[in-house]
Amino acid sequence: MNDTRALAAQALAEVALRGASSRDAMERYAPRLPDSRDRALLMALVSDGARWWLRFDAAVDRLLEKPLRQKEPAIHALLVLGLVQLEILELPDYAAVAATVQAARALQRPRLAGLVNAVLRRWQRERTEHLAALDAKPQTRHAHPAWLAKAIARDWPEQADAVMTANNIEPPLMLRANRRRTTREALLATWAAAGIEAGPHPWLADGIVLPHSTDVTRMPGFAEGLFAVQDGAAQAAADLADVRDGQRVLDACAAPGGKACHLLERADIDLTAVEFDAGRAQRIQQNLDRLGLKARLIVGDASQPTWWDGKPFARILMDAPCSATGVLRRRPDVRLHRRETDIPAMVAQQSAILAGLWPLLAQGGKLVYVTCSLLRAENEAVVRAFADKHADAHAIAFSLPDGHLAQPGWQILPGDGDLDGMYYAVLEKR
Known part of the structure; x- marks a missing residue:
């Protein structure tokens, strides 16, 4: 089967209903399409389908008498994609509906093709009413999970609408x-x-x-x-690390290696890159090789640095594992998979890594704490709690041309300067 919309529906069902990542789904389905234009459409459908799932999934429920989500997941995803084509991609009505109905047949569900046609035609007739109902709640207005919409409004009340709007715009x-x-x-x-x-x-x-x-x-x-x-927000790490020739530098939680490579491009440093996941560590080496750079690569746990040779580092870059709530516009499937209950475990992991790395930092050295989260619990709260327990940890004040002052550090919110969301704090050992 090489029907682009049918393949997109299968891929989206895996992402939204079975927890697959968009990257993995694309790797499975894109090779089935020999034409680059079809592959580009597939990517757009899967990406926008994930981005807007929480809006149009609810719309499909309003349009159906009996849900299809469990018995016919690909057809349910196809209906979501039909609405995405009409409302987001703004394809011509006739072409979008006809192609989506044909995709139902390509999925070997000819008896459901009439239902797909009827549902999309009903949407067109009742569009104003349904859009008003979806816009009444932040979850369906912005296609964010309810817990995250609430958390953004709590942590960034003045910017919440702008942040969620930015999350739904494809980044440059x-x-x-x-x-x-x-x-x-x-x-x-x-x-x-x-x-x-x-x-x-x-x-x-x-x-x-x-x-x-x-x-x-x-x-x-x-x-x-x-x-x-590399997104611009991530490129700021090299400026804040301020590496100098001859320094010994550690990049912890380093995969896929973008920040490590940037540091090596900036100065002649002795860099060690640590990554817990062996598979992800291979991506670091691939990036180093392509860019013509060299580093010491270690597969290990940053929170328990038994791999350390005892020689202190002048700079440590800690790109902490986090909720990825700052990069939803680039990774729309995260909003479907992240849960509120994930956050406490991540905070504990971030705190453990920070505590594990601090003894490796030389006196007068700097540790740059980074997350791609916009949740204060993972950012300022972690750094403040650590500094309160360590008298030799001093948070350095700084600012960037885009973003917002944090206490301590600096927060770039999604859309600030058309950048991804990212938090930075710089701790100096005194």
Whole structure:
């Protein structure tokens, strides 16, 4: 079967109803489509289907007399995708409905094709009424789980609507020039000559912004390791770490290696990268190899550094495991899988890693604490609790051109400067 919408419905059902990641689903289904345009449509359908699932899943329930979610998960997902095509992708009504009905037949459910047609036609007739009902609740208005919408409103009351709106807008593609092998200006000139639209980030020294997603592996310079994909919020880590030639540096929880590579591009340092997951550690090595960089790679537990050789580090970058609530616009499936009950366990893990790494930091050294969360419990609360217990931990005040002052540290919220959500704190050992 090579019907794009049918494949998208199967993939989306796995993501939304069975807990699969969008990345894994795409890896399974995309190879079945030989045409790059069909693969691009598949990606758009799965991504926007996950992004807007909590809105249109509820809409489908309003439109059906009996739910299909359990008995016919792919057809239920197909109906969600039908509404996504009409309301989000804004495809022509006739084409969207007809193609979705045909997808039901491709899924070998011809008896349900009439139901799919009837449901989508009913939506078109009653659209205003249904949209009003969906807009009445934050969960279905913004397609966020109720617990997360409440948490965002609690932690960031003035910015909550803007944050959830930003989470539903596809982000720009951001790249990082590898200054070991080229300059940003040279890359931009090469791409301009090739007709590729791109521009420098306004305040990140290595950042490049592309207005539209593209296959970066086909861009000039990718195979030669002249650039990497990395959101601008993540690129700020290298500025805050402020590494110098000759320093001994640790990147804990390092996969997939973007920040480690950026540090190595900035200075001649002796870098150790630690990652708990052996499979994810392989991605670090792949990125190092492509960019022409070298680091000591260790598979180990950052909270229990039995792997440490006893020599202190001048800089430690701790990119803590977190809820990923700051990157929902880039990873829309997270909103379907993350649970409120996950947060206390993550806070405990973050606190344990921070406590485990602190003895490895040299006197006068700096530890940069990073999460891609926007929840204060994972950010300021963890750092404050640690500093309260350690008299030698001093939080350094700083600011970035985008974002908000935190206590302590700095919070970039999703959409600030068109960046992902990310929290930073810098602790100096005194």
